[in-house]
Amino acid sequence: MSTAARKRLIRDFKRLQQDPPEGVNASPQAENIMTWNAIIFGPDETIWDGGVFKLSMEFSEDYPNKAPVVKFRTQLFHPNIYADGAICLDILQNQWSPIYDVSAILTSIQSLLSDPNPNSPANSEAARLYNEDRKEYNRRVKAMVEASWADDGEDEDAEEEEEA
Amino acid sequence: MTFEVRIKKWHAVASWTWNAGDDVCGICRMPFDGCPPDGKYPGDDSPVVWGICTHAFHLQCINRWLQSQTEQKCPFCRRQWEFKQAVVGGEDESEDGAGT
Ligand SMILES: [Zn+2]
Ligand SMILES: [Zn+2]
Numbered sequence: 512m513s514t515a516a517r518k519r520l521i522r523d524f525k526r527l528q529q530d531p532p533e534g535v536n537a538s539p540q541a542e543n544i545m546t547w548n549a550i551i552f553g554p555d556e557t558i559w560d561g562g563v564f565k566l567s568m569e570f571s572e573d574y575p576n577k578a579p580v581v582k583f584r585t586q587l588f589h590p591n592i593y594a595d596g597a598i599c600l601d602i603l604q605n606q607w608s609p610i611y612d613v614s615a616i617l618t619s620i621q622s623l624l625s626d627p628n629p630n631s632p633a634n635s636e637a638a639r640l641y642n643e644d645r646k647e648y649n650r651r652v653k654a655m656v657e658a659s660w661a662d663d664g665e666d667e668d669a670e671e672e673e674e675a
Numbered sequence: 676m677t678f679e680v681r682i683k684k685w686h687a688v689a690s691w692t693w694n695a696g697d698d699v700c701g702i703c704r705m706p707f708d709g710c711p712p713d714g715k716y717p718g719d720d721s722p723v724v725w726g727i728c729t730h731a732f733h734l735q736c737i738n739r740w741l742q743s744q745t746e747q748k749c750p751f752c753r754r755q756w757e758f759k760q761a762v763v764g765g766e767d768e769s770e771d772g773a774g775t
Contacts, residue, residue, distance in 0.1 A: 515703065515739075522704040575702060576743040608750040609740050610701040 516574040520544050523613040535617035537568065545570045549581075549617055553656055557625035558649050562656035566596075566620070568613070578607040581616060588655045590627040590638035598623070599633040701750060702736035725759040728752050 520539065527537060537549035547568040553559030564587065569580040581603055583596035591599040602611060602619055611619075632638030640648035698707050700723075707723045722734045730751045732740075737756070741747050747756045 518705075519703055526704070573743065576740050608753070609736075610750045612704070 514572055516570060516572045517544055519575055520570060526612065527614055532614045532618050534621055537613050537617060547613065551617060551621045554621060554625045558652045559624045559656060562659045564659060575609040578603045581620065585659050586655065588637050588651050589624065589634060590629050590641050591623060591631060591633050593633040599631050700733045700736055702732055702740060727757045727759045728754045
């Protein structure tokens, strides 16, 4: 059955293919259009440059009247990203609007990477270093960007990572 | 929460030229002259409505958004959403009395 949410997601996907935004990509899972996999590349000419970050997006039947649940599946060191990958971003919470689509969500998250909001910290250590020791903050981010290359291709092995 | 919108009034609106800046509904991304997601027939079944902020949506689409929210805000500009009165042939709103 094709619901309003599913129809909108098909249009989102078409728009992503016809008019792909720079540095982000996403597609629904083959068997379930309500769950998407996405990739965000670190913005050029920032300390995030070269990073490859994977995300998952879970849509409900209330989309686009309700924001999807978006999580990073790559480990990230960032003031507004929780340890479990959840993202603290206003447009995914109280500033959501039904005019946003997958492209808009991903480009907003991409710009959050290089432009964090230290007033709503989700990772207090990252927020503290961002405010007080930018040099160390940059070093930690760059190390994580490098680690994101190695992460490529083994995203399903989350359990193993936890044991290590 | 209910909205008193008399659909009859909006038939005249359909003959306007679109001045919403885009001829696609921002919520469902379907063209205004096509069906919104739940509409079966183009035209009569999918009226287009304007807010006083001049932003336009399918009636079904904006209603579903407003019903899901406690605050009634335009999805585009976040101003308080109020349905604009349909004025046949007019360009400016000629509100009957009650100001804001
Ligand atoms: Zn619509
Ligand atoms: Zn508006």
